[in-house]
Amino acid sequence: MVERLIPTALVEDNKFCPGCGHGIINRILAEVLDEMKLTDKAIGSMAVGCACLMVDTFGVDWIQSPHGRAAALATGIKRCRPENPVFTYQGDGDSMSIGFSETMYAALRNENITAILVNNGIFGMTGGQMAPTSLPGQKTVTSPMGRNTDLTGQPLNIINQMKDLNIGYLARGSVTSIKNINRVKKYIRNAFETQMSGGGYSMVEILSPCPTNWKMMPDKSLEHIDNTVTTYYPLGEFVKKGGDSNE
């Protein structure tokens, strides 16, 4: 057996809703930084959304950018401090809607940063509005009859947008089971190893439950991800320079 102690970066109790996947992802990220001995050197870039609740509870240096611009900010930090591990931590509304341009251009430039994108298919902090990642037919406060894809387009699959680019690492995981959580930890570790070896842009998208805004019990939220969300957003490693991948 191995000791499982709370990682050093988690300096306070988190402030997320009951059953929120951010808490699990925070812990995985903190474990990886501890195991790679990067906690003291890591610099995080955040923008706006539930992810910003981390700033008081996750003990690394943080800088907050305007809404969606975390990837652009991380680019500047990394170019000035190339020896430091630099990462963005954003939700899907922040990184794939308002900040879609910044996220995509960081990947197009193959910036040597790591992006953690948490996809719960909704704008969580502002009360559950429809996001580009919302599923067809998904009921939100701005699509009370269900998302109409004829009117609003198809769900945004960021992996499909990026997988043909010249980047270092690209993976998608979920936090619905022990097995999937352990996989996400491996993906995040691979992403930081890519950055620390100068391998270019690395991104891990993580499917995460939002029981509050989905209006589901937490256990049903995990089942919803496994049974429905993953049919639109398949899991796996999609780009892995120097290694095997799904594609």
Place this chain on the structure above:
Amino acid sequence: MSKKDNTKSVLTLHPERCKGCRYCIPTCPKDAISISDRINQKGYKPVAVDMETCIGCGSCYTICPDYVFEIKEVQ
């Protein structure tokens, strides 16, 4: 009980952190976790663990979003 180094994995519970999401209950392979009747300072009914049944596998640590569980090695 580990045969190699004669240590035992023991669970430490932080019930005041619990928000009652119950992810840990179906995850526990020994069904050692239940919801208690009391209400913690955050206003939720926290989990309770039957320490006699717990084997210290760490599954609850892995699934918990609120850092309620820790596994420590003791002699």
